[in-house]
Amino acid sequence: MLSIQNLNVEVENKLIINRLNLEIKPGEIHAIMGPNGSGKSTLSTTLAGHKDYHVTAGTIRFKEHNLLMLNPEERAGEGLFLAFQYPVEIPGISNTLFLQTAINSIRKYRKLEPLDSWDLIDLINQKINRLNISDKLLKRSVNVGFSGGEKKRNEILQMAVLEPDLCILDEIDSGLDIDALKIIARCITLLRNANRSFIVITHYQRILDDIQPEYVHVMHHGSIIKSGNFSLAKQLEEQGYDWLIK
Numbered sequence: 001m002l003s004i005q006n007l008n009v010e011v012e013n014k015l016i017i018n019r020l021n022l023e024i025k026p027g028e029i030h031a032i033m034g035p036n037g038s039g040k041s042t043l044s045t046t047l048a049g050h051k052d053y054h055v056t057a058g059t060i061r062f063k064e065h066n067l068l069m070l071n072p073e074e075r076a077g078e079g080l081f082l083a084f085q086y087p088v089e090i091p092g093i094s095n096t097l098f099l100q101t102a103i104n105s106i107r108k109y110r111k112l113e114p115l116d117s118w119d120l121i122d123l124i125n126q127k128i129n130r131l132n133i134s135d136k137l138l139k140r141s142v143n144v145g146f147s148g149g150e151k152k153r154n155e156i157l158q159m160a161v162l163e164p165d166l167c168i169l170d171e172i173d174s175g176l177d178i179d180a181l182k183i184i185a186r187c188i189t190l191l192r193n194a195n196r197s198f199i200v201i202t203h204y205q206r207i208l209d210d211i212q213p214e215y216v217h218v219m220h221h222g223s224i225i226k227s228g229n230f231s232l233a234k235q236l237e238e239q240g241y242d243w244l245i246k
């Protein structure tokens with residue numbers, strides 16, 4: 001699904017990702033943890049194709065593609081999705097219109113007919129019923145005035161509607177109350193299948209308790225310095241990072 005080898009990424013001429021390696025197979029959930037500023041969001045932003053994040057060495061293969069040859073729209077068309085740490089507000093564009101535009105741009109890339117408004121509403125209704133997400137936010141402008149938890153839930157709704165193959169969730173659990181955290185974790189579990197992989201960037205073990213990732217990685221200074229299973233997250237929660245980065 002995703003193969004990253006010896007990746008270096010520079011932002012504003014500063015090396016942020018430093019010889020990073022990561023292999024993700026279909027259906028796997030990988031958690032990435034690590035101290036503030038270790039490069040986790042830089043990795044996710046690079047995978048999504050942000051123009052200010054310059055890959056200066058290494059390779060990234062996504063399915064059968066050289067990811068670095070694809071622009072951000074092509075990456076989304078191939079099934080890559082990034083849920084932002086800080087979801088952006090888009091005044092004047094309703095959530096429904098945003099979802100319609102996003103899904104139809106992916107369908108166009110895949111040479112499929114666009115969904116009309118009725119098909120879209122059906123699809124959204126299926127997803128909100130399955131995930132038990134409220135439809136109240138659909139008519140409002142994207143993320144404008146949404147609470148922190150509503151923004152995160154909206155990211156999950158986008159993911160459910162777009163049905164990506166690789167879901168990158170950058171601190172999807174930040175700022176959530178205990179119940180909202182459970183809802184988000186449940187949605188992720190419901191969206192999990194044998195072909196869909198996840199990268200879950202988080203600071204906390206709590207969400208991982210519910211989604212049970214196969215792998216947990218620790219990033220530091222732009223590299224993965226330790227990989228393990230779920231027990232590594234528990235160890236980090238108890239002991240912090242000092243024992244790893246000294």
Ligand SMILES: Nc1ncnc2c1ncn2[C@@H]1O[C@H](COP(=O)(O)OP(=O)(O)OP(=O)(O)O)[C@@H](O)[C@H]1O
Nearest residue numbers: 011012016034035036037038039040041042043052
């Ligand atoms: N656009 C940018 N311009 C300048 N520096 C940047 C930019 N993006 C990231 N950086 C720098 O790269 C380093 C890694 O940041 P990044 O946000 O990737 O870390 P992180 O591990 O996600 O941190 P956190 O856990 O605090 O969210 C930081 O020193 C940050 O200031």
